[in-house]
Amino acid sequence: MWKYEKKLQYPVNIKRTDPAAAKVIITQFGGPDGELGASLRYLSQRYTAPDARVKAILNDIGTEELGHMEMICTIVYQLTRNLTPAEIKESGFDTYFVDHTTGLYPIAASGTPFSAEIFQSTGDAIADLSEDMAADGTTL
Amino acid sequence: MNERERLLKRVQMYSFAIVDAALFLDTHPNDASGLAYYKKYKNLYKEAVEEFESKYGPLTILSDRNDTCWQWVNDPWPWEEQTEEVR
Numbered sequence: 001m002w003k004y005e006k007k008l009q010y011p012v013n014i015k016r017t018d019p020a021a022a023k024v025i026i027t028q029f030g031g032p033d034g035e036l037g038a039s040l041r042y043l044s045q046r047y048t049a050p051d052a053r054v055k056a057i058l059n060d061i062g063t064e065e066l067g068h069m070e071m072i073c074t075i076v077y078q079l080t081r082n083l084t085p086a087e088i089k090e091s092g093f094d095t096y097f098v099d100h101t102t103g104l105y106p107i108a109a110s111g112t113p114f115s116a117e118i119f120q121s122t123g124d125a126i127a128d129l130s131e132d133m134a135a136d137g138t139t140l
Numbered sequence: 141m142n143e144r145e146r147l148l149k150r151v152q153m154y155s156f157a158i159v160d161a162a163l164f165l166d167t168h169p170n171d172a173s174g175l176a177y178y179k180k181y182k183n184l185y186k187e188a189v190e191e192f193e194s195k196y197g198p199l200t201i202l203s204d205r206n207d208t209c210w211q212w213v214n215d216p217w218p219w220e221e222q223t224e225e226v227r
Contacts, residue, residue, distance in 0.1 A: 003200055003201075003202075004200065004201070005155070005199050005200055006198070006199045006200070006212075006217070006218060007148060007151060007152060007155075007199055007218050008152070008218045008219075009152065009155070009156065009159075010152060010156070011145070011148070011149060011152060012219075053166055053167050053169065056166040056167075057163060057166040057167055060159075060162055060163055060166055061163065064159055064163075070218065070219070073219065074218065074219040077219050077220075078219070
């Protein structure tokens with residue numbers, strides 16, 4: 001079970017819109033090393049973790065990644081507020097906008113939608129840990 | 141930064157410290173200095189949350205304190221903290 005806290009982990013207050021930047025940054029939401037994949041990776045792997053400490057840290061990191069996802073989505077949302085048709089077209093954001101307008105959709109910068117194929121959950125602690133280090137080495 | 145943002149920033153700062161302390165304690169559950177750090181920031185967090193919520197409404201659905209209206213629904217939501225129109 002999760003409880004929601006009505007705040008970001010760190011404040012996001014973007015003054016100037018930049019749809020071209022949004023199109024790149026969104027990869028940290030739905031791309032192969034994005035926060036959505038990170039959350040699902042840890043929260044899926046925790047069930048078969050062999051040690052209480054490993055269960056705890058997979059649980060808590062997976063939860064924190066959801067908070068990271070919320071910050072990334074906030075950045076994309078704020079970068080794409082109040083766009084004019086000309087800004088949408090000239091920035092190259094038009095290829096996203098045509099399908100999603102300014103809705104948040106988990107996608108890589110290259111345009112590939114989010115897929116669970118980007119992570120593994122093997123039931124083997126060593127294999128999972130190796131995968132975690134490859135995906136998110138700075139966290140573990 | 142207005143008063144609401146200032147008080148929320150304090151909550152965020154202490155919350156960040158607690159999350160990091162918890163991750164450390166997950167793998168070092170008997171570490172005395174880690175436990176002391178956690179306790180210190182947990183107390184500061186509680187005070188900061190109390191001050192924020194008494195002025196600006198609940199941060200969780202457990203802390204809505206108004207009897208006549210459900211404050212939880214009120215704007216701003218976290219992704220829309222910035223209220224001015226920006227270009």
